[in-house]
Amino acid sequence: MKLVKKIVLGFFIYLVFLVVLFPASMAVKLAPIPANIVISGVSGTVWSGSIDMLSVKKRQVELIHWDLSIASLLTGAIKADISIGTRSSAVNGKAVVAYSFGGLDVSGLRFEAPSNFLLGNTRLPFKTKINGDVSALVDTFGQGLPWCEQLVGKLFLNKVKVTNQFGNYPLGDIALGLSCIDGNVQLATDEKLNGLGLDGTIVLADNKMMQVNAKIREVNTQPDDLKKALGFLGKKDSQGYYPITYQGRLPI
Incomplete structure (x- = not known):
């Protein structure tokens, strides 16, 4: 034996x-x-x-x-x-x-890449082109349904410039918080985290569905073409905010 x-x-x-x-x-x-x-x-x-x-x-x-x-x-x-x-x-x-x-778990993530690396050859609406860099810092991520069980982190869009058939939009730096809400990934920003007068959330749901619920007001740090375009968003409220709402599939 x-x-x-x-x-x-x-x-x-x-x-x-x-x-x-x-x-x-x-x-x-x-x-x-x-x-x-x-x-x-x-x-x-x-x-x-x-x-x-x-x-x-x-x-x-x-x-x-x-x-x-x-x-x-x-x-x-x-x-x-x-x-x-x-x-x-x-x-x-x-x-x-x-x-x-139990699925995938990620901790201590740091990732940096230019926007053209992430977008690849994706064709965006209105002949839109995006330039800039993206940085992600994720403390914890736990896989769940449809996307996550837990998520704590931040996403930074650095020196972002958007051009399309309507104009040029040098948006600058935008910071967003990352969290998990009912299994969906939520990105949230407010006026303290960007120079656009923007406040709201983007939720990535099942089947690559995206829900945007935000508002924006005119501020001095906005690019001129963006200020001119605000009126197309609808009627502003008593505090000067224009609504931004959208629901549809991710363009990538």
Whole structure:
């Protein structure tokens, strides 16, 4: 019996080392990767490795590194520290990502990218083009239905400029709070977090539905074309706010 236990223990240790030392490049070759994903420069092991470049639908990310936690497997989860690029890279970030039977959990996320990376080739209404940078800081995110169970974070839109067939709108910097409301993702801002006189929320619901419930008033820091366009939103209330309401599918 003692010999059998030693054999079983030895075989278990062998399997652990086999997994820990299994080359990441071999794992990528064996994985059923979709044709629209291109991966190059894979090194290290499945436990601790890196990818020089990953491209998804012409969106390119460089210098991806991961470290998996062996201890997390004892709790039935896969947990990893992941980093993308460096602080000087156009697209960069880091997070602790965990996946279990309960779904995806993310903590300590920091992500920065230009708007054209996020939008890709998406065609926006009215020939709209958006320039600027996006930064996200997420303390905690827990997957739920339809989107989340918990979410605490902030989203920053930096040096945003919107142009379309109606005019030019240098919107500047906009900060939004991120939270989870009844399973939906909510983005909220007020006049203290932007220079647009804007106050309200955007809710991302099931089936990529978006609900906007906001109001805006004329302030000195607004671009001139925006001031001229406020009247098209409807009648302003007694406090000088124009309503902004919308419900429909996300344009991406």
